[in-house]
Structures are given as structure tokens and as C-alpha cells.
Amino acid sequence: xxxxxxxxxxxxxxxxxxxxxxxxxxxxxxxxxxxxxxxxxxxxxxxxxxxxxxxxxxxxxxxxxxxxxxxxxxxxxxxxxxxxxxxxxxxxxxxxxxxxxxxxxxxxxxxxxxxxxxxxxxxxxxxxxxxxxxxxxxxxxxxxxxxxxxxxxxxxxxxxxxxxxxxxxxxxxxxxxxxxxxxxxxxxxxxxxxxxxxxxxxxxxxxxxxxxxxxxxxxxxxxxxxxxxxxxxxxxxxxxxxxxxxxxxxxxxxxxxxxxxxxxxxxxxxxxxxxxxxxxxxxxxxxxxxxxxxxxxxxxxxxxxxxxxxxxxxxxxxxxxxxxxxxxxxxxxxxxxxxxxxxxxxxxxxxxxxxxxxxxxxxxxxxxxxxxxxxxxxxxxxxxxxxxxxxxxxxxxxxxxxxxxxxxxxxxxxxxxxxxxxxxxx
Amino acid sequence: xxxxxxxxxxxxxxxxxxxxxxxxxxxxxxxxxxxxxxxxxxxxxxxxxxxxxxxxxxxxxxxxxxxxxxxxxxxxxxxxxxxxxxxxxxxxxxxxxxxxxxxxxxxxxxxxxxxxxxxxxxxxxxxxxxxxxxxxxxxxxxxxxxxxxxxxxxxxxxxxxxxxxxxxxxxxxxxxxxxxxxxxxxxxxxxxxxxxxxxxxxxxxxxxxxxxxxxxxxxxxxxxxxxxxxxxxxxxxxxxxxxxxxxxxxxxxxxxxxxxxxxxxxxxxxxxxxxxxxxxxxxxxxxxxxxxxxxxxxxxxxxxxxxxxxxxxxxxxxxxxxxxxxxxxxxxxxxxxxxxxxxxxxxxxxxxxxxxxxxxxxxxxxxxxxxxxxxxxxxxxxxxxxxxxxxxxxxxxxxxxxxxxxxxxxxxxxxxxxxxxxxxxxxxxxxxxxx
Numbered sequence: 001x002x003x004x005x006x007x008x009x010x011x012x013x014x015x016x017x018x019x020x021x022x023x024x025x026x027x028x029x030x031x032x033x034x035x036x037x038x039x040x041x042x043x044x045x046x047x048x049x050x051x052x053x054x055x056x057x058x059x060x061x062x063x064x065x066x067x068x069x070x071x072x073x074x075x076x077x078x079x080x081x082x083x084x085x086x087x088x089x090x091x092x093x094x095x096x097x098x099x100x101x102x103x104x105x106x107x108x109x110x111x112x113x114x115x116x117x118x119x120x121x122x123x124x125x126x127x128x129x130x131x132x133x134x135x136x137x138x139x140x141x142x143x144x145x146x147x148x149x150x151x152x153x154x155x156x157x158x159x160x161x162x163x164x165x166x167x168x169x170x171x172x173x174x175x176x177x178x179x180x181x182x183x184x185x186x187x188x189x190x191x192x193x194x195x196x197x198x199x200x201x202x203x204x205x206x207x208x209x210x211x212x213x214x215x216x217x218x219x220x221x222x223x224x225x226x227x228x229x230x231x232x233x234x235x236x237x238x239x240x241x242x243x244x245x246x247x248x249x250x251x252x253x254x255x256x257x258x259x260x261x262x263x264x265x266x267x268x269x270x271x272x273x274x275x276x277x278x279x280x281x282x283x284x285x286x287x288x289x290x291x292x293x294x295x296x297x298x299x300x301x302x303x304x305x306x307x308x309x310x311x312x313x314x315x316x317x318x319x320x321x322x323x324x325x326x327x328x329x330x331x332x333x334x335x336x337x338x339x340x341x342x343x344x345x346x347x348x349x350x351x352x353x354x355x356x357x358x359x360x361x362x363x364x365x366x367x368x369x370x371x372x373x374x375x376x377x378x379x380x381x382x383x384x385x386x387x388x389x390x391x392x393x394x395x396x397x398x399x400x401x402x403x404x405x406x407x408x409x410x411x412x413x414x415x416x417x418x419x420x421x422x423x424x425x426x
Numbered sequence: 427x428x429x430x431x432x433x434x435x436x437x438x439x440x441x442x443x444x445x446x447x448x449x450x451x452x453x454x455x456x457x458x459x460x461x462x463x464x465x466x467x468x469x470x471x472x473x474x475x476x477x478x479x480x481x482x483x484x485x486x487x488x489x490x491x492x493x494x495x496x497x498x499x500x501x502x503x504x505x506x507x508x509x510x511x512x513x514x515x516x517x518x519x520x521x522x523x524x525x526x527x528x529x530x531x532x533x534x535x536x537x538x539x540x541x542x543x544x545x546x547x548x549x550x551x552x553x554x555x556x557x558x559x560x561x562x563x564x565x566x567x568x569x570x571x572x573x574x575x576x577x578x579x580x581x582x583x584x585x586x587x588x589x590x591x592x593x594x595x596x597x598x599x600x601x602x603x604x605x606x607x608x609x610x611x612x613x614x615x616x617x618x619x620x621x622x623x624x625x626x627x628x629x630x631x632x633x634x635x636x637x638x639x640x641x642x643x644x645x646x647x648x649x650x651x652x653x654x655x656x657x658x659x660x661x662x663x664x665x666x667x668x669x670x671x672x673x674x675x676x677x678x679x680x681x682x683x684x685x686x687x688x689x690x691x692x693x694x695x696x697x698x699x700x701x702x703x704x705x706x707x708x709x710x711x712x713x714x715x716x717x718x719x720x721x722x723x724x725x726x727x728x729x730x731x732x733x734x735x736x737x738x739x740x741x742x743x744x745x746x747x748x749x750x751x752x753x754x755x756x757x758x759x760x761x762x763x764x765x766x767x768x769x770x771x772x773x774x775x776x777x778x779x780x781x782x783x784x785x786x787x788x789x790x791x792x793x794x795x796x797x798x799x800x801x802x803x804x805x806x807x808x809x810x811x812x813x814x815x816x817x818x819x820x821x822x823x824x825x826x827x828x829x830x831x832x833x834x835x836x837x838x839x840x841x842x843x844x845x846x847x848x849x850x851x852x853x854x855x856x857x858x859x860x861x
Contacts, residue, residue, distance in 0.1 A: 396798030
């Protein structure tokens with residue numbers, strides 16, 4: 001007769017062998033498709049022609065509240081927030097056809113791009129009959145459309161966002177990201193050789209905030225005094241923790257396709273020599289000081305420009321708090337390695353307290369060593385899969401790690417460091 | 427406001443934990459080794475370089491005008507309870523308990539200091555690792571809170587989660603337990619440290635302080651660069667105080683953190699003009715305490731017993747002075763030194779140089795410090811005016827509408843630089859006055 005202990009053992013063995021069987025294949029599939037439909041990492045919509053619709057929909061927040069949003073979505077596709085990440089190559093002629101399904105006029109600005117055309121002629125601000133500015137660029141009327149085009153001459157990370165009633169429309173969610181890949185190649189941030197990164201380790205960190213009373217007013221067609229703007233939610237890639245570390249296209253977040261988990265392998269001079277890249281973009285209303293644990297970010301690009309001097313001098317700088325301002329983009333290289341090479345063969349030189357004398361976290365493997373799992377205290381489960389490390393990365397204006405009173409929410413993500421290959425990771 | 431799920435609950439979630447352990451016992455040896463850690467135990471424990479305790483406590487802020495019902499806190503202890511008069515704000519914090527007896531150590535419960543003890547570590551040279559032991563004395567005012575504590579060294583590169591102090595990805599220290607962190611810092615510069623359990627609450631309540639790493643080049647250099655030599659150094663630690671949140675913790679309430687507003691902004695745990703008051707015990711490796719293990723108040727200021735770090739800068743004309751700024755408030759500060767040029771030599775514990783060695787250091791009057799950033803500036807004390815006594819320059823946060831401590835105009839994060847013609851003695855420790 002099978003005792004329950006034997007039943008658990010059998011299930012454990014089955015689960016283990018399933019994981020081992022799919023492990024290597026999953027890894028190969030992931031790296032091949034990493035740039036097109038990855039479960040982790042930046043999700044690119046490739047151009048150079050894009051059909052976008054400005055429309056409305058709902059998202060889910062960390063406290064299970066829902067929020068009415070305006071955003072750009074692929075025309076004919078589901079509503080999404082944030083809008084698609086548009087990826088083009090340096091030198092492409094980019095065409096963006098905007099269909100406006102909002103109840104008012106809207107437009108798209110392309111900060112950092114030059115000679116933007118709207119319907120074939122240079123895009124110009126619009127003024128009322130009395131001379132008041134009503135849009136920073138050419139609008140599409142409610143129900144109408146406009147076609148923008150420009151040549152993406154500069155590599156880097158850029159924003160595309162509404163140019164009409166901007167304080168309201170951008171706050172409602174009409175802003176997202178444009179990535180221009182340099183001529184040097186898709187695994188470079190710009191045309192400097194020292195901007196090279198690991199292609200499977202390209203991540204987006206899009207930062208924004210929400211005042212729920214503004215969104216309620218827009219949904220109701222009521223006025224809202226922007227002087228009273230007071231955010232209650234802060235988001236990372238359109239989600240709040242713990243949704244930020246769920247996969248891209250998580251099925252329970254149908255309108256929020258982008259996760260923010262950064263999954264990397266440790267740096268090694270021969271086996272894994274290039275860093276990962278995090279593209280920080282701030283479409284919110286104030287500076288956000290984003291703090292990675294365990295590794296500094298090397299800032300190599302700002303607002304679509306390489307951080308270099310007139311003679312090509314390297315002016316890049318390392319930060320452990322990346323204090324990004326509204327409307328800015330910062331390209332940041334990062335890597336991690338175990339500087340001490342701790343392992344069971346090279347143990348940490350300290351007494352590890354007994355399990356009863358530690359409080360263990362839900363991502364902890366039970367062991368200090370990379371690739372090793374250890375026992376958890378009775379009644380405590382772990383989500384750790386194969387001894388990987390989870391190192392947090394979060395906004396350091398700590399009161400913003402909050403969803404209208406619920407703590408441990410908002411702009412928090414993790415860097416997941418898998419043990420060096422070969423490993424047992426799914 | 428209903429709180430949905432806190433990190434405390436997050437950490438306590440039950441589950442089928444036995445699966446992995448039970449399953450591995452039947453596995454072949456080579457698979458067992460990757461799934462069952464072997465406990466590695468040292469034969470003899472090596473004493474720590476620093477032993478810190480996390481607990482709660484009280485501190486002093488200027489009381490006029492008050493912020494009813496939150497400030498001053500009506501539960502604050504006084505002389506009758508074995509505390510100095512003048513304490514009015516509830517805090518969490520760390521205390522340096524290195525070398526105390528068990529009885530003295532237990533006495534430090536509800537005697538945290540604000541901010542956490544300043545300490546420093548020499549750059550790792552292959553054999554001088556730093557051991558920091560942390561214990562958790564519990565919260566005397568809140569026996570309902572069984573919060574663990576950790577020590578997160580903010581900015582430490584290439585750390586493993588076990589020593590990073592982030593509770594969800596690793597381990598934290600329950601009440602009454604101990605844990606030893608091993609640090610082998612390879613990057614000189616100015617950092618911060620703080621508890622990371624329930625971080626918005628614990629950091630804001632005061633479990634945070636400044637730590638820096640001395641370069642191999644020597645104790646009078648900021649980085650391994652002769653151009654960063656200095657004569658004196660001063661820690662300038664920025665933090666904030668929201669009266670409702672501190673009151674809520676002593677009165678078993680929960681604030682809505684999205685209502686956050688700093689009522690007071692502090693430099694080294696004090697508001698101006700207390701920033702000019704003398705140091706208490708600041709050198710963590712030669713701590714001064716009374717017979718009970720408690721802190722001794724700075725001369726003439728009994729209400730500052732738990733705020734030992736002065737922010738007054740004293741120097742001789744012509745000397746190079748290093749200011750180590752770190753911001754663990756939640757808002758940006760715009761620290762301005764009127765009348766003396768500051769030279770920025772390091773930021774976020776990184777020297778101001780590109781990867782190809784390009785010098786990116788620069789001069790400025792004002793540094794903009796966001797939450798979680800650190801800045802190292804060196805200024806040269808100007809020639810003395812020839813008048814009587816020191817020349818005084820003001821160092822202050824120019825973000826005026828956020829730093830008024832409600833009782834003194836343009837107060838809060840403000841201090842003075844006093845330049846003497848000569849006679850200021852060499853420092854025994856950072857922030858030492860020498861006069």
C-alpha cells in the first residue's frame with residue numbers, strides 16, 4: 001500500500017524528471033525566439049510601418065483595483081497598456097498610422113526625432129482661432145486618423161506620446177517606447193563598441209503613476225483640476241508588484257502584456273562576457289530613483305544619445321540609484337557575478353543559523369549557494385525552482401511602493417540569476 | 427484603510443514545504459547533492475567587527491508648532507521612565523552593542539538611535555573581511571509586531587542574496603535571534619545601510635544609516651586616486667520624518683503611505699539648529715556608553731541622547747574637506763553650499779571617471795540628491811577673513827518648501843561650515859570637531 005510519503009516521493013520524482021527533460025529544449029527555444037515573443041524580456045513590435053489605435057480599456061492593479069486607461073494598441077488587436085514597443089533599425093523610414101477611437105482629438109509626438117511629417121507635410125503645432133495652443137503636433141479628430149513618418153536617424157531609446165492636452169492624455173496612459181537599433185547591430189545600444197549587450201538580456205523598465213480620481217473623472221466625462229493631481233499607484237511596465245515579475249502575456253493580465261523580471265546568467269569573462277541592458281523610460285510626473293540591489297547600472301545612453309564626449313570620450317557613469325526624470329530615457333548596462341565564488345566547496349565563512357532561527361523568504365532556495373536548494377522550515381514553501389538567485393530592484397522613494405495603502409506593491413521587480421549552464425532550471 | 431497583504435503575511439504563507447525534502451531522499455547521489463545543501467559549520471565563531479541590534483526607541487524634534495494629534499507623541503517616555511526629558515518621537519533603529527554584556531544588551535531595547543550608527547570598512551585586501559552581527563531585540567511598544575530585521579548594504583556590488591538583507595529573496599533575523607553578515611567590499615566610496623523588512627516602514631522609522639569604504643590607498647583618500655585626498659571628512663546623512671507615520675507605529679495604527687509628506691527633514695538625524703550641537707559617541711569601534719550600556723547625551727543637550735551625530739563642519743583655512751552625502755529620505759534634496767565651491771569626486775560609490783579614464787568630475791554649488799543616491803564632494807576651505815573667530819558658511823537644502831521643519835524658517839537640513847584660521851586638531855573619527 002502506498003503511504004502518503006511514497007506518493008509525495010513519486011510525484012516529486014516525476015516532477016523532477018519532467019523538469020529535466022524539458023529543461024535543455026526550453027532553453028534552446030527561448031534563445032531562438034527571445035527577440036520575437038519572449039516570456040521574459042523586452043517585447044518588440046517590429047516595423048517600420050505601424051498601425052496604432054488610441055482607445056480606452058481597463059487594467060488591474062496590485063490591490064486588485066481596476067483602472068480605466070487610455071492607451072495605444074495595435075489596430076485590430078486587444079487593448080493594451082502600455083502601448084506596443086516599436087522597434088526599428090537606424091535609417092528606417094518609420095510610418096505610424098494613428099486611428100483615434102477616443103472621444104476627443106489626439107496625436108503622437110516623437111521626442112528626439114527630427115523632420116517628423118504628418119500626412120506628408122511637416123508636423124506642426126495646432127492653435128485655436130484665438131491663438132491658444134491646443135496641440136503640440138497635428139491631431140487626428142475623434143474617429144479620424146493621421147499618418148506620421150520620419151527617418152530614425154539616431155539609435156537609442158525614445159518615447160512616443162500624445163501631443164494633445166498632454167497633462168491629461170499622457171497621465172491617462174498615452175505614452176510608450178520606440179527603440180531604434182544601431183547600424184552596429186541589434187545587440188548594441190548605440191554605435192559604440194562598448195555598448196554591446198547580451199541579446200537575451202534586454203529589458204524594459206517603463207515607469208509611470210496613476211491618480212485614480214483623474215481616471216474616474218475622464219471615464220465619467222467630468223472635469224478634473226490637475227493642480228490636485230496626487231498619485232496613488234506607481235507602475236512598472238504597466239503593472240504593479242507582484243504582477244511585475246509574472247511572464248509577458250500572463251493570461252490573467254490580458255491588457256497588460258509586459259512583465260519586468262530580468263532573467264540573466266552570471267557574468268563570466270569567457271562564457272558570458274556581455275552585460276544585460278535595462279532601458280529605463282519615465283512617462284510619469286516626477287523623478288523616480290530606481291535602485292538595483294547587487295549590481296550597479298552603467299548609464300551609457302540618455303534620451304537617445306550615447307553618453308560620450310565630442311571626441312568619443314567615454315562619459316558613462318555607474319549608479320546604484322538611477323534617478324530618472326519625467327520624459328527621460330536612460331540606457332543602462334548591468335551585470336552580476338559572485339565576486340567571492342561561494343559554493344559548498346568554498347563555503348561562506350560564518351555559521352549559518354539553524355532553520356528555526358531564520359525567517360525565509362518565498363523566493364529563497366534554502367541555501368546561500370547558487371544552484372543549490374536547501375530545506376525550508378516546516379509550513380513554509382518556496383517558489384524557487386533550481387537554486388537561482390533573486391535580487392530585488394525597486395524605486396527608492398519607498399512610499400511609492402504602495403497601492404493606495406497596500407504595501408509591497410508597485411514598481412518592484414527582481415533580477416533572476418540562473419546558475420551557470422548547464423543547470424537544472426526550467 | 428484596509429491593508430490587503432503585507433510583507434509580514436507574505437513571509438508567513440503556508441504551503442506544502444515537505445515535497446522537495448521528501449522527494450530527494452530516494453534520488454541518486456549526484457542529484458541529491460544539488461538539491462540538499464550541506465550545512466557548513468565553522469569550528470570556532472570569530473567575534474564580529476561590529477554587533478548591531480535592531481529595536482525601537484524615542485528621539486527629539488523641536489515641538490513648536492505641534493502637529494496634533496501626531497506630534498509630539500503623547501506616549502513618549504520621560505525622566506520617570508529612565509529616559510531624558512524632551513523625547514517626543516517614536517522611532518525604530520539600530521544600536522551598536524559591540525562589547526556589551528547580555529544584561530546591558532537587553533537594556534537597549536527601546537533605546538534605538540537616530541540615525542543608525544555610522545561605520546566604515548576598509549577595502550578588501552584579501553584577508554580583512556568585515557563581520558557584522560545583527561540581532562533583533564524586538565519592539566517594546568509593539569509586542570504585537572514580530573517583525574524580523576535585516577541589514578541591507580545599499581549599493582554593494584555583486585552581493586549574494588544571503589548577505590543582501592532583502593527578506594523575500596533570502597533570510598531575515600527573527601526577534602531574539604542573531605545573524606552574521608560577511609562583507610568583502612571591493613569598491614571604495616559612500617554607501618548607506620538599512621533594514622529591508624517592511625522597508626517603507628522600517629526605513630522611514632529610522633533603521634538606516636551611512637557606511638563607507640576606505641580605499642587601499644589610505645584613510646585620507648576618498649578613492650584609489652591621489653586627487654581625492656582630504657584632510658577631514660564628515661558624513662551628511664539625509665532623512666525625513668512624517669509625523670503621522672511615527673505616531674501610527676506607537677499607537678497601533680497604519681498610515682496610508684500614499685499620503686506621505688515629510689514634516690521634518692533631517693541631517694544626521696537632527697534638524698537645524700540641533701545639527702550644530704556636539705557629537706555624542708560616534709566612533710563605532712570605540713563606543714562610549716554608561717554602566718547600563720546606554721548612550722550618553724552630547725554635552726548640554728540631554729534630549730539629543732539618541733541622536734549622537736553632529737552635522738557641524740569645522741576646519742582650518744586651506745584644508746581639503748570631504749563631505750559624504752547620502753539620502754535615505756524619500757524626496758530629492760538640493761544641497762547647496764553658499765560661498766564655497768564643491769568638487770564632485772564620486773557618486774554612488776563610483777569615482778567620476780569614464781571607462782576609458784576620462785575625468786568626469788566637476789565643480790558645483792548645489793548637488794541634487796535623489797532618494798538612495800550618494801555624493802562625495804571635496805571643498806577647499808577658503809582663506810580666513812582675518813576677523814575674530816571662525817568664518818561661517820551655510821550648507822542647506824534649497825528645496826525650501828519641503829524642508830521647513832515648521833519651527834525654524836528655512837530649517838531642517840541645514841548646517842554650518844566654520845573655517846578657522848588655524849588650531850583645529852586632527853580628527854579622531856569622521857565628523858569629529860577637533861576643537
